[in-house]
Amino acid sequence: MPKWTMVKAINNALDLKLAQDPNVLIFGEDVGKNGGVFRVTDGLQAKFGEERVFDTPLAESAIIGSAVGMATYGLRPVPEIQFAGFTYLAFHQIVAQAARLHFRSGGTIDMAMVIRAPFGGGVRTPELHADSVEALYMQAQGLKVVIPATPYDAKGLLIAAIEDPDPVLFLEHMKLYRSFRQEVPAEHYTVPIGKAAIAREGSDISVIAYGAMVQASVKAAEMVEQKLGASVEVLDLRTIAPLDEEAIVNSVSKTGRAIVVQEGPRAGGVAAEVIAVINEQALYSLYKPVLRVTSPDGPYPFTVMEDDILPSLDRIAAAIETTLEP
């Protein structure tokens, strides 16, 4: 089996779907000849032509708004927004149009589209390129929000997203694009949307995370296991909306302790929602309050201090240790 980076795995998923389904179109800023600013769409225009893979004028609202029109007409657009921080310019088209058309049309119009956008901290990008935007889109009912943590999941989830009749916001963490390789089957497969995965099995505590924080949590779990001999489980949410409540409740009911790790700011974040689910459905399994490890409630930091402000291995490990105390 080939060993691929996440960039390659996503490129391959797009390649397969373009070949399989003539209704799939890819468009956005610099996705054509340049193959995307991260080379995610590299070679696709050369292979499938400018009709299927094309550059648009710089206009995020029109990129998503036109995708709404195309989806209405039966196409399966896969638009790219160059950085998730620029989805703000298309916020209305995503939240109030793409996410609601199925509802507005009495269930008669499907918004089969996937909006891909990179995001994520730790890679020294200019302002607004790194922002974690997912919590904002959790409130866009009708929209699915997917954040893969591994190359294998990225490919399977992206294929599932393109085949899904509902709109999906597919957020790709820049730090994971090339940080490691994994065996990825070259053929078509899917990973189900809305299902979390156990990234690391354990019995004493559940560390719930997504995106780049999964890897960090696995490393912190190893640190704590070595130090204290505790058995730490890491749950990778994979889909932020709709949340896999069952997987969260199952894991926490088994371990009786949990922390949630999220890269974005604290208030109103994904972690808050996960903790609310635990509170409603697994409170009596808990020995200790559920802690959050997050960025502080401020804008994404100036890069000179981003490493200080993003959740660190030590802070994740410390939260695990505190929660493990009797």
Added chain:
Amino acid sequence: MTFSLPTSITQILTPDGKLVGDPPELPPEQLLEFYRWMVLGRIFSNRMVALQRQGRMGTFAPLNGQEAASVGLAAPMQDGDWLVGGYREAISFFMRGIPMVTLMEQWGGYIPISYSPATKVMPIQVVLASQMPHAVGIAMAMQYKKERNAVVAVIGDGATSEGDFNEALNFAGTFKAPLVTVVQNNGWAISVPREKQTAAEYIAHRGPAFGMPGYVVDGNDVFAVYSAVEQCLERARNGEGPSIIEVITYRMGAHTTADDPTKYRPSDELAEWKPKDPITRYTSYLRTLGLLDDAKAADIEAEVRAELQIAVERYEAERPAQRVEKYFDLVYNDTPPQLARQRDELIRALNREQ
């Protein structure tokens, strides 16, 4: 009011340094100043790229090729005017009083502790076209206060496709705001050529569509840019409303230090633009006038390099002062208690981790 569509590119100084129109009436010292700013801009840009390569600077957008346009658009501005620019406008920023170190802080990912709004220059922001409605708002505020000031807004060719650009121009036209919009048409928006942004021949055609005059000028000709901006500023100050000037230039370098233009740009294009270099043409003109010779040029370059070196040293000395405490102070004027708690916890954790 109806305005006619611009149909040609206005030029005063040709690529070989000859006059084909009336240059603005300026004293020799100011003509040399223009030269100095252009040279400074190019040296600054090259140094920023070098610093980035050495890991001492963040992502940077080189300005090479656009020096004349930046000088020409800032030079006619007056004390009360505001500059609302894009990210490739370093020279204009410097000319309006932003110190070099401020742009180093911004591109370096530092808190811009040296920035001051007293310069009447908005800080760099990277979200394309978002500065345009701000520029209109400042212009409307000037109008409301009955001040004879104006705003110069600068935007790239690609960014004119954004909704904000078009909404802002429509505001400006409707409210007759004292705004001069300069479109730095450098031919490219990362990998996307100008032809793919609009099917119109010129971006400045949108001027008449929004009820304001539109002009197209040679952006590598500092006199053409200066004259157009000066006239439009005068118009704005006289309460006659906004205008738009498209300056035709060329991005000689990469989009940013993170970009590789060989992936998408034909190499003969650069060769075609090289002879139109804004600094070369202005240098020949000044030499013909007898205002510049080798010794003078060397003096200016040495002076500029020394000034730049001081800024680099100041920038690099600032790093220890860039503390996490400061980050928390910037979120609100009054830090709410939970944020103060997050700050204290983080500082404790950082001390522990050291």
